Amino acid sequence: MISESLKELLKDDVFAAAPAEEPQRQHYFIEQLKKVFGGSDRRYTAAVVTFGCQMNARDSEKLEGILSEIGFATGADEQDADFVAFNTCTVRENANEHLYGRLGRLKSAKTKNRDMIISVCGCMMQEADEIEKLRSRYSFVDIIFGTHNLYTFPELLFRLLRKRSGSVDAFDDNGIRMLTSSSDDAVRLDRLMRYSGTASGQKDIEKLLRRPVVSVWEGSDRIVEKLPSKRKYPFKQGINIMFGCNNFCSYCIVPYVRGREKSRLPEEIFDEIRAAASEGVKEIMLLGQNVNSYSGGINFAQLLRQIDSLCDETGIERIRFMTSHPKDLSDELIEVMASSKHVCRQFHLPLQSGSDRILKLMNRHYDKERFLERAAALKAAMPDISISTDIIVGFPGETERDFLETLDVLGRVRFDSAFTFIYSRREGTPAAALEDPTEESVIKERFERLLGFQNGIVEENLNALAGKKCGVLFEEISEYDPGLITGKTEQGITVHVPADPGIIGQIRDVVLEENHKFYFTGSLVGKESNATRIGG
Ligand code: 5AD
Ligand code: SF4
Numbered sequence: 001m002i003s004e005s006l007k008e009l010l011k012d013d014v015f016a017a018a019p020a021e022e023p024q025r026q027h028y029f030i031e032q033l034k035k036v037f038g039g040s041d042r043r044y045t046a047a048v049v050t051f052g053c054q055m056n057a058r059d060s061e062k063l064e065g066i067l068s069e070i071g072f073a074t075g076a077d078e079q080d081a082d083f084v085a086f087n088t089c090t091v092r093e094n095a096n097e098h099l100y101g102r103l104g105r106l107k108s109a110k111t112k113n114r115d116m117i118i119s120v121c122g123c124m125m126q127e128a129d130e131i132e133k134l135r136s137r138y139s140f141v142d143i144i145f146g147t148h149n150l151y152t153f154p155e156l157l158f159r160l161l162r163k164r165s166g167s168v169d170a171f172d173d174n175g176i177r178m179l180t181s182s183s184d185d186a187v188r189l190d191r192l193m194r195y196s197g198t199a200s201g202q203k204d205i206e207k208l209l210r211r212p213v214v215s216v217w218e219g220s221d222r223i224v225e226k227l228p229s230k231r232k233y234p235f236k237q238g239i240n241i242m243f244g245c246n247n248f249c250s251y252c253i254v255p256y257v258r259g260r261e262k263s264r265l266p267e268e269i270f271d272e273i274r275a276a277a278s279e280g281v282k283e284i285m286l287l288g289q290n291v292n293s294y295s296g297g298i299n300f301a302q303l304l305r306q307i308d309s310l311c312d313e314t315g316i317e318r319i320r321f322m323t324s325h326p327k328d329l330s331d332e333l334i335e336v337m338a339s340s341k342h343v344c345r346q347f348h349l350p351l352q353s354g355s356d357r358i359l360k361l362m363n364r365h366y367d368k369e370r371f372l373e374r375a376a377a378l379k380a381a382m383p384d385i386s387i388s389t390d391i392i393v394g395f396p397g398e399t400e401r402d403f404l405e406t407l408d409v410l411g412r413v414r415f416d417s418a419f420t421f422i423y424s425r426r427e428g429t430p431a432a433a434l435e436d437p438t439e440e441s442v443i444k445e446r447f448e449r450l451l452g453f454q455n456g457i458v459e460e461n462l463n464a465l466a467g468k469k470c471g472v473l474f475e476e477i478s479e480y481d482p483g484l485i486t487g488k489t490e491q492g493i494t495v496h497v498p499a500d501p502g503i504i505g506q507i508r509d510v511v512l513e514e515n516h517k518f519y520f521t522g523s524l525v526g527k528e529s530n531a532t533r534i535g536g
Contacts, residue, residue, distance in 0.1 A: 006036055010165050015158075022151065022224045029154035030069055030228075036161065038071030044083065045076035051098060052089025054287055054322055055258075056122055058229075058238035059150050060087045063121075065228035066153055074230065078102075079109050083117045088124035090253055092424035096124055103138050110140045117160065119143035121150060125216055126257035129427075131180050135212065146179065146216035147258055151224040160213045168209070177218035185211060219259045225268065233475055235282040235505040239272055240264065241296075241303065242288035247325060249352070250363045250430040251395060251423060254289055261289075263296040266303055270310055277314035282507065283473055284311075286321035292328030301332040308340040317507055318473065318490065319343045323350065327365040329374050338381040344490045345382050349375060350390035354409035355402035358395050361434070368409060375413045386416040386491035393450055394423040394443035396434035403446050410454055416461050416491065418454045422447055455517075462493070462515045469525060472510045474503045484521075494519040 009032060018028050037044045046067045050060040063085055064074045078084045086102065089095040099120070110116050118141050124130050125146045134141050143156050159169055163185070171183035189208055195201025223243065231237055242263040245255045273284060286307070294300040307319060319342045326349055337343045349371075353359055356367045366374075378385055391406060410418070422443060425432050470489045474497075478484035484496040485503055487510075496519060497510055503524075510522040 006161070007165050009035055010162050010167065012167065015162065015167075015169050018155075022222070023226050026066075026151055026154045026224075026227055029158045030066060032158055033070040033154060033161075036070075040071075044072045045081045046072040046074045046083040046085070047076045047078040047081040048074065048085045048087065049078060049102065050087045051095055052087075052091065052123065054238060054285065055240070055243075055289065056087050056089060057232070058240060058287055059122070059147075060085075061231060061238070062150060062227060062229045063087065063153060064230040068230050069228040070154070070157075078106060080113075082115070083119070085119040085121065088120060088122035090122075090124040090127060090130070090257060090426075092421060093426075094424070096130065099124060100138075103141070107138075107140060117142045117157070119145075119153075119157075121145045121147075121153075123147055123254070123257040126179065127428075128179055131214065131216060135214070139212075142212050144180075144212055144214040144216065148217040148220040148222075149215060151227055152215065154227075156213050156215055163209055163211075163213060166209060171215065176220060179216040179218045180214055181216065182212060182214040221260075221262055223262060223264055225264070225272070231281075233505075235280060235473070236285070236475070237276045237281045237283075238285045238287045239269060239276070240288065241269055241286045241291060241300075241321075242294050245289040246293070247290060247365075248363060248430075250361060251392065251426065253426040253429055256428060258289060261293060261295075263288075263294050265296050266298060266306065269296075269303070270306070273307065273310055273316065274314055277311075277316050280505070281316060282505065283318040283320065284316055286319065288321075289323065290325050290328070291321050292324045292330070292333065299330075299332070301330060301336045304333070304340070304343060305336045308336070308342050311342040317342060320346060322348050324348060326350070326371050326374050329378075331377070334377055334381045344492070345385040346388070346490065346492050347378055347385060348388045348390075349378070351406070351409055351413075352390060352392050353395060353398070353402065354406035355398070356405075358398055358402050358405075361397070361431070362392075362395060363430070368405060372409065372412060384491070386493070387413060388417040388419070388492070389413075389415045390419045390421065391450065392421050392423050393447045394436075394438065396423070396431060396436035396438075398423075398438065398443075400446075403450075407450065407453055410450070410457065414457050414461060415454070416493075417458060420447065420450055420454070459515070459517055462517070462520065465493070465512050465520070466515055467512065469509055469511050471507045472497070472522075473507045474499070474505065476504060477501055496521050497524055499524055 019025050048060045048063050050056050067074055086099055088099050120141050125144055143160055145156055168186045168189045170186040171181055192205045196205060242261060244259040244261045246261045248255050292300050294303055351371060352362055354368050359367055375387060472487035472489055472495050474485050474487035476486055478486045478496050483498055485499045486496050488494060495510055509525045511525055512520045512522045514521045
């Protein structure tokens with residue numbers, strides 16, 4: 001890939017001329033990379049593989065945006081792409097295993113094509129042990145970076161090209177605490193150059209130049225946006241409003257890998273929303289690990305009220321947000337939602353457990369009664385609201401009695417959907433030190449029981465909607481039947497409707513006809529939507 005003309009671009013002064021300010025610095029590297037990847041007859045291809053939550057999905061859109069800008073055709077198959085990025089998750093052990101499986105399968109592709117660039121980023125890379133494992137057992141990975149410096153991706157890719165062409169640049173850490181970096185390679189190369197005349201010295205140099213570019217920060221209070229991003233759907237966009245989490249639930253690794261909470265300023269958020277609207281976005285999803293503790297000078301309820309008015313002015317129709325912590329769900333927020341024009345009647349309210357004893361051990365700062373009261377307050381203010389939740393089964397020491405308390409909450413709140421997880425021990429979290437005498441088979445049986453119980457509730461809730469009319473934002477042609485177009489109601493229910501693909505990106509009224517357990521089929525009514533709320 002590194003041709004002679006490309007080496008010209010990689011001359012030392014090209015690196016030295018980079019501005020220090022962000023994001024200008026990254027725009028500078030994007031311009032350099034464009035000359036490399038955009039200036040060839042061949043179109044380079046890229047695959048971005050995302051694991052985990054909505055925050056990661058949004059980060060991947062940023063990676064894809066940068067890659068497209070540079071000149072890559074994104075959306076390629078990872079086995080034969082020129083560039084592959086894995087954006088990792090580490091919330092549960094199986095997420096980690098998933099990455100190693102995918103990397104293992106990519107090894108032979110990389111052996112065949114030594115120019116292939118493989119990059120790994122995201123939450124898992126904020127764990128020193130995992131970086132070590134990658135560097136020792138998956139040495140064919142070329143670029144490693146973390147959650148705090150995703151925006152430096154253009155620079156890291158540029159550094160890699162320079163390294164492959166023979167120059168290693170020292171990292172100027174600007175006072176940033178590094179978890180791991182490959183900055184030593186610059187010094188090492190200097191040292192090795194003294195022996196470059198010998199065959200073994202030359203071999204050592206070549207080996208060093210094949211080592212990965214690594215830059216993982218321990219933490220950061222910087223927020224750098226205003227870099228390109230590429231939406232998966234042209235009419236839907238995630239908007240980060242805050243990053244990190246200060247809650248330290250005892251089982252959760254997120255605060256360690258995503259760092260402390262930091263909120264964006266309202267004006268910056270508004271600017272991004274205005275820009276999205278001008279590009280035809282119909283639905284925005286405000287993103288944060290814990291949006292209820294947003295603190296950008298105003299609180300989350302106030303921010304949401306202002307965004308609701310902004311959507312009125314700009315033509316954005318729907319606002320969603322995720323995720324909320326039940327302890328911070330205020331009456332003010334419920335009031336803002338209920339009186340808003342655009343905030344979807346959908347709330348993700350993670351319960352985790354219904355047992356007061358377990359909730360205390362989890363460090364959740366609410367009890368069962370308080371949770372039930374908050375869920376009831378949401379339903380009282382908005383009877384058509386859909387509430388979803390997260391449940392962990394098998395927290396260390398959870399007894400049958402504790403588990404029955406969880407089932408009791410499920411039976412009373414009657415969540416419209418529940419994401420259910422078996423507890424996964426995460427090294428470094430307080431819960432990892434707790435003993436658990438419970439047999440795995442007992443935990444599995446409880447998990448299945450919970451699933452069966454909750455599935456019954458979901459089906460009954462959906463049955464109650466049959467025959468109702470509601471607005472649906474149409475997203476894509478159905479995976480299963482090209483004659484059907486798939487969309488989502490305000491409540492997040494998936495609906496398949498026989499229609500022309502021309503309605504993709506529009507909100508149209510639909511009568512919900514048949515409940516297929518986890519989705520509906522229905523039919524279009526009228527030309528435009530006048531009933532985005534579920535009606536009679
Ligand atoms: N084990 C199982 N589930 C977990 N979650 C977070 N950490 C763990 C863990 N260690 C779940 C919680 C959270 C969701 C995103 O993932 O339910 O709400
Ligand atoms: Fe993890 Fe709790 Fe923070 Fe959610 S609120 S990210 S579960 S620590």
